[in-house]
Amino acid sequence: MGNKETIMNVLDLDLDFFQNGRITGGDPTCRSLTTAWSARRVRDYLENNLHLSKMNKIPGRVFIHHDQAFEFWDKLIKAGWLTKPFCVYHVDAHSDFGYMGTWCYDFFNKYVGDYYFSYKEGFPTYDMHEGNFMCYALAKRWFSEVNYIYNDTDSCFQGDDISPLILKDMDIDSNALQICQFRTKLDPQYYKYDLLKKRFAFSLPVQLNRYKGASFSKPVNYDFISLSISPHYIVDESWGNVSVIKEYIKEI
Secondary structure, three states: OOOOOOOOEEEEEEHHHOEEOOOOOOOHHHHHHOEEOOHHHHHHHHHHOOOOOOOOOEEEEEEOOOOHHHHHHHHHHHHOOOOOOEEEEEEEOOOOOOOOOOHHHHHHHHHHHHHHOOOOOOOOOOOOOOOOHHHHHHHOOOEEEEEEEEOOOOOOOOOOOOOHHHEHHHOOOOOEEOOEEEOOOOOOOHHHOOHHHHEEEEOOOEEEEEEEHHHOOOOOOOOEEEEEOOHHHOOHHHHHHHHHHHOOEEEO
């Protein structure tokens, strides 16, 4: 399903992309303003924007929670079916790069130095969840390129939910992801520090492309596909679109 000389492509879908509106954990009112796409609209997007075909199904899986994609990729890599680094197309209402939170402390204070820059296997995933699993995949050096196709039915959202801690030069508008090590330990007050001047180790940057969902259209030869249902971020009516999307997946 690929070789080490070829960059493989993975399509990573979240059901919350296929909605009008965007549900976030911090705003309980957004759920009442969110509606599911019709089955016809979902099929139209899959076929005309993502260029999928029911006649040429892509091998993959369907999950309840999005961090299960990390486990899926890990199994594919260990089985020799997916070669790293690979190019991921993340079609989602959220980046899943974990904007901020307590998970950042151990990630940057311990794991980045002890594992990432030491090239030590077994980067810990104790604090990984569906909202930050992409950071852990980045820390595994799995990505050659990240394409974030975000739900732009909310005109106020511009795909800007990626923490500056993992963006090149800590620039929220950067088109590159980069893991850094800091001379100071992050804590609940870390935003008060001038962290830009406290960086002393840098990963090679990984290309980051952000696309508005409505304008993205690109034929790609996908090697694998996954769909996360993400029940905390969808309205009940969206469950019906799981069967629609599964028509394009050869479950493995």
